[in-house]
Amino acid sequence: AHTRRETYVGPWLPEPVVTDFGPAAPDTAERALLADSVSLAVLVVLESLSPLERAVFVLREAFGFPYGEIATALDRSEAAVRQLAGRARRHVDEGRPRYDVDPTERRDLTERFLAAASGGDLGELLALLAPDVRLVGDSGGKSKAPLRVIDTAAKVGRFLNAVAREADFLYEHRLVEVNGAPALVSFIDGHVDTVLQIEVRDGRVQTVHIIRNPDKFRGLKGI
Known part of the structure; x- marks a missing residue:
């Protein structure tokens, strides 16, 4: 569920997605990165961002697009995009659990x-x-x-x-x-x-x- 309706009944959580790929599973480092990026805790925080913050965060953090290209795609100045990226990153860091579990x-x-x-x-x-x-x-x-x-x-x-x-x-x-x-x-x-x-x-x-x-x-x- 990538959209959240104001009329949603009760608490909202992201869609669960299977990440056990068997023999095709990524190596340990990639698995750790994947686990963090798709964890319910992080996805809940992403949903709390504004649409622009979320778009900038995903384009920058997940796909590595340069700020200039993101600015062009979103019809915003590069300075504005950098501000959005910084704000989104702070929100995500604040919402991410501050503990690592084996x-x-x-x-x-x-x-x-x-x-x-x-x-x-x-x-x-x-x-x-x-x-x-x-x-x-x-x-x-x-x-x-x-x-x-x-x-x-x-x-x-x-x-x-x-x-x-x-x-x-x-x-x-x-x-x-x-x-x-x-x-x-x-x-x-x-x-x-x-x-x-x-x-x-x-x-x-x-x-x-x-x-x-x-x-x-x-x-x-x-x-």
Whole structure:
């Protein structure tokens, strides 16, 4: 979803996209760069930029166009484009998580988190959650999901514990690399129903993203 409507129901998250390319996957350095550029956290920040800031940022940072060419394409002065680029970069840097997580550590924590949630172990689940954890659910009003952000470990833990008991009987689950990080993809009758992904800080779950808007699953076909 590259456009965000003012009438969107509930919280908004970017479309999940599979980034596990198997044998054709890029090398370690390229994977790290890809994971950062397509992570949900960075994509959320990009969506908060103005259309001009976003255009300049993508053309400059992703495609490496010279400022002069960007200025011509956007019918702006080069000085104005440089200002837009600087402003966009500051916003992205401020919004990007200020912590690096080893991919193996993140996958291990994801698996422990999912096991605790699906097993109904509220104590273990709470131990994995940061005290100020946030859960953001995106359904666009087209399926069941929280219409407001849930915060604090106690509230997030109770919510996940409740929904996981029901989901375990309904869904087929698969751990897939989505937007550069492991995510739980849940299926009903072979169709993607839910994508759940966590952000990690200091060995604990800092943010839980849950996407349930069926319009956003185009990037998950064929998994």
